[in-house]
Amino acid sequence: MKEKLKKYPIVKKHNSLTDGYIKKTDKEVLPDKMINVLYHFYEIKGEKFTLKLPELRAYLGLDRNGRNDDRIYKVLQKLKENVLFLRDFNYKGREVKMAIVSFLNEATIYKDKENEIEIEISSKMIEFLKQKTGYTPIELEYNKRFKTKFGLKLYEMYKRYYDLPNKEGFGYGKVEKTLEQINAMFGTNYKHTADIFNKKYPHESKTAKGINRGIEEIKNITGIYIHCFYDKEKKKFVFGWDNSNIYPNEECVIPKKSIKKFANWYVLNRVKSDKENLPTYVKEIEKKIKNNTLNGIHKFYMEFLKAMGKDKEEIANCWNKYIKKWKC
DNA sequence: TTCTCCGCCTATGGGGCCTT
DNA sequence: AAGGCCCCATAGGCGGAGAA
Numbered sequence A: 001m002k003e004k005l006k007k008y009p010i011v012k013k014h015n016s017l018t019d020g021y022i023k024k025t026d027k028e029v030l031p032d033k034m035i036n037v038l039y040h041f042y043e044i045k046g047e048k049f050t051l052k053l054p055e056l057r058a059y060l061g062l063d064r065n066g067r068n069d070d071r072i073y074k075v076l077q078k079l080k081e082n083v084l085f086l087r088d089f090n091y092k093g094r095e096v097k098m099a100i101v102s103f104l105n106e107a108t109i110y111k112d113k114e115n116e117i118e119i120e121i122s123s124k125m126i127e128f129l130k131q132k133t134g135y136t137p138i139e140l141e142y143n144k145r146f147k148t149k150f151g152l153k154l155y156e157m158y159k160r161y162y163d164l165p166n167k168e169g170f171g172y173g174k175v176e177k178t179l180e181q182i183n184a185m186f187g188t189n190y191k192h193t194a195d196i197f198n199k200k201y202p203h204e205s206k207t208a209k210g211i212n213r214g215i216e217e218i219k220n221i222t223g224i225y226i227h228c229f230y231d232k233e234k235k236k237f238v239f240g241w242d243n244s245n246i247y248p249n250e251e252c253v254i255p256k257k258s259i260k261k262f263a264n265w266y267v268l269n270r271v272k273s274d275k276e277n278l279p280t281y282v283k284e285i286e287k288k289i290k291n292n293t294l295n296g297i298h299k300f301y302m303e304f305l306k307a308m309g310k311d312k313e314e315i316a317n318c319w320n321k322y323i324k325k326w327k328c
Numbered sequence B: 001t002t003c004t005c006c007g008c009c010t011a012t013g014g015g016g017c018c019t020t
Numbered sequence C: 001a002a003g004g005c006c007c008c009a010t011a012g013g014c015g016g017a018g019a020a
Helices: A030-045 A053-060 A066-081 A123-130 A140-145 A149-161 A179-186 A210-222 A256-270 A275-291 A297-307 A312-320
Strands: A010-014 A048-052 A083-091 A094-102 A104-108 A116-121 A135-139 A172-177 A227-231 A236-242
Touching (some): A030 A048, A030 A116, A030 A149, A053 A140, A083 A123, A116 A123, A140 A210, A149 A179, A149 A236, A256 A275, A256 A297
């Protein structure tokens, strides 16, 4: 079921765009797919670029011929109309107090080059994104295969929170969302939990609701199973998944991929030493991290996450629900 | 009564496939 | 390539039944 993803790369999508940037999209998944694709081209080509239409259709997983092009135009219009309210950032040497911008600035097709589309993305938006560093990695091969917005948005959520530690302990990733947050995520306005999630999951229910369909679609496309239930006491949806392969061993509470960075950051910020000995210190700290013997590791890891630009919600996920093994 | 949950319903998305 | 027709899947509203 899990296929190789060589053909299409991974886009590191900024979290401002992951969190319900598209407000109301009817039943369309296309606007979110479009953002992922355009963001990818922005990353490799800059804020202004030209795309061949067949290429764009392929990236969106649409029919080869142009019968969906009207929908593409409408989606671009939607991206232009959707505005973000930005605060406190630098733009070309000036401090910006606030700015109202949309991701897409312009999209043009000329009649003498009907197979090409010129895209311009907001440079202010880009400057803002550059100054923040919370990214969600999305595989474009998966992106193009999603057919429902529930599948794609849930998958983006999963990718975003995948490796954050939580109190369930080793090997289990988790995130909790209220109905309001779910509505924000999908651009919906449901009054009741049952309108978007039915317990009769997965097979018995003929008319599966959004979250159920999304989970099913993620399973079919990626082979990943995300568990979901509604916690009535907390009034929150609880999503969980296996992430045991991100830790080097059972003792270690820091994800494999973060250990080097974290150790480096720790030595630079916490250890006073001459430069020559730094690599030695880093190695020592790495060892301590792996054995979970670094004093105050949870506190320093939170500081590290903050320094890396993780936003409040993500850090709170770690901070409030630190792993059992962390002795505070 | 109000809330929760589920299945039914309808408009529409969108691919398959045929013909031109 | 492009249009037409077909047909299945989907989003989300609605109402009924049962629970709280």
